[in-house]
Amino acid sequence: MDFEDLFNTPRKMRIAGISLVFMLAFPLYFHFVPSLLDEDMIGGGSSGQSGNWEVGFAETPIILQETQVLGDGDTHDTFFDVMTELNLGYVELNVDCNDNDDPGPGFTDRAEGTSDVSQVEGEFAEESADGPCSGGDSGFTFRWDITQNYTGANYTATGMSESELRDMWMDGGTGRGTWAATITAEINSPPSPLGSIIDSDEEYDITWTAMAYELILQPVVEVEA
Numbered sequence: 001m002d003f004e005d006l007f008n009t010p011r012k013m014r015i016a017g018i019s020l021v022f023m024l025a026f027p028l029y030f031h032f033v034p035s036l037l038d039e040d041m042i043g044g045g046s047s048g049q050s051g052n053w054e055v056g057f058a059e060t061p062i063i064l065q066e067t068q069v070l071g072d073g074d075t076h077d078t079f080f081d082v083m084t085e086l087n088l089g090y091v092e093l094n095v096d097c098n099d100n101d102d103p104g105p106g107f108t109d110r111a112e113g114t115s116d117v118s119q120v121e122g123e124f125a126e127e128s129a130d131g132p133c134s135g136g137d138s139g140f141t142f143r144w145d146i147t148q149n150y151t152g153a154n155y156t157a158t159g160m161s162e163s164e165l166r167d168m169w170m171d172g173g174t175g176r177g178t179w180a181a182t183i184t185a186e187i188n189s190p191p192s193p194l195g196s197i198i199d200s201d202e203e204y205d206i207t208w209t210a211m212a213y214e215l216i217l218q219p220v221v222e223v224e225a
């Protein structure tokens, strides 16, 4: 067949034109449809495609602070109600104290604590600790991860879908409720009649922090060389 025979009538030209459209349309169709299936059917929504992401956390701390002066063997119950629509990264209880009542070294007071997580949603381990009231990072700290492995540090995720990241960075609705702890004071003073006059109590700074956050995901745009 001569090449000219293909186009020598209007009808043949029209058929050739339609054929051309299909030749272009089918590869385009098969090029795009799998990616549509990926997103809408396989990945569950428009977030199914894997890629690289800048992962960040916009943090909003929820804080409760109180100060208690306690004598030797005194206890104080502290409570922290946590309710938020945001995700929770962690809950922390920090008890600080700085015993500077005694002249010279020694006879440092101490802080003791035990937690009560029975009124909190989810499974959390009880904590207990004690530490000296020596200023700086003294006393003790309890910390519970509400979102597993939460640090709040930004990072780049590679080869992950948006929904996988959202599943990873969520608290599962746990951590809400009333966090509680009992703090017990241990007061030490020089063994003399004046001892209890020199030092009979200590001031305890109690700080509860629930770190709430919003996940910030930004796709990393690949620039091909």
Ligand SMILES: [Ca+2]
Binding pocket: 099, 101, 102, 107, 108, 109, 187, 188, 189, 199
């Ligand atoms: Ca003391």
Ligand SMILES: [Ca+2]
Binding pocket: 099, 100, 101, 109, 187, 199, 200, 201, 202, 203
């Ligand atoms: Ca003291």
